Amino acid sequence: MGGVPGYLSIGDFSRATHMTVKTLRHYHQLGLLEPAEVDPHTGYRRYTAGQIPAAQVIRRFRDLGMPLEEIQGVLSAPDLRTRNERITAHLSRLEEELGRTQSALTSLRDLLAPPSPESATARIELRGVPAVPAASPPPSPPRSRRPGCRAHSASSMRPWPPRTRPSAGPQAASTPTRCSPGTEDR
Numbered sequence: 001m002g003g004v005p006g007y008l009s010i011g012d013f014s015r016a017t018h019m020t021v022k023t024l025r026h027y028h029q030l031g032l033l034e035p036a037e038v039d040p041h042t043g044y045r046r047y048t049a050g051q052i053p054a055a056q057v058i059r060r061f062r063d064l065g066m067p068l069e070e071i072q073g074v075l076s077a078p079d080l081r082t083r084n085e086r087i088t089a090h091l092s093r094l095e096e097e098l099g100r101t102q103s104a105l106t107s108l109r110d111l112l113a114p115p116s117p118e119s120a121t122a123r124i125e126l127r128g129v130p131a132v133p134a135a136s137p138p139p140s141p142p143r144s145r146r147p148g149c150r151a152h153s154a155s156s157m158r159p160w161p162p163r164t165r166p167s168a169g170p171q172a173a174s175t176p177t178r179c180s181p182g183t184e185d186r
Contacts, residue, residue, distance in 0.1 A: 006048065007036065007037060007046035007047065007048060008046065008047045008048065008049065009044070009045075009046060010024055010025075010035070010044070010045045010046070010047070013047040013051070013052075013055070016049075016052055017052055017055040017056060017059065018059065019055060019059060024045070025045070027058065027068075028045060030068060030072070031072070032058060032068060032071065032072050032075070033051070033054060033055055033058055035047050035051075036048045036051065054075070057075070058071055058075070061074065064090075064094075065090075065094065066090050070086060070089075070090060073086050074086045074087060
């Protein structure tokens with residue numbers, strides 16, 4: 001250790017607390033675990049041995065699934081009662097999650113279990129249902145007629161829905177379907 005006496009480099013502190021250097025930098029950014037000193041020229045972070053217990057508490061809460069914001073709330077609690085309330089709130093959330101997990105486990109075990117004699121007598125029957133007419137959209141209102149447009153003349157209006165023809169033939173190709181330049185009567 002070739003640094004300032006009484007200080008631990010971030011690497012040494014990382015090894016002492018079993019936290020990665022990246023994690024320590026993140027906690028510093030959040031204000032959760034700030035180094036004792038940051039060199040203004042190099043940006044090197046230095047910690048003291050007295051910060052190890054706080055780091056261990058943070059690590060323990062993280063191992064217990066507590067979010068960082070809640071850990072910060074626990075560490076900054078003004079008194080023991082408030083701290084315990086915050087820890088108890090996390091405990092309650094873990095218990096709710098455990099209940100959901102236990103319910104999921106029970107459902108999965110039920111799926112894996114062989115069928116019981118009662119369920120074996122229940123039969124599944126496939127039934128046919130007669131066809132039922134479905135609702136169709138209302139007919140489209142007639143298009144507005146533009147003067148000189150063959151596409152909207154009475155002879156070119158087709159019923160809705162359009163009927164399919166076996167072959168369109170040459171007449172269908174010459175009949176315009178919408179008014180566009182060149183389709184007006186001349």
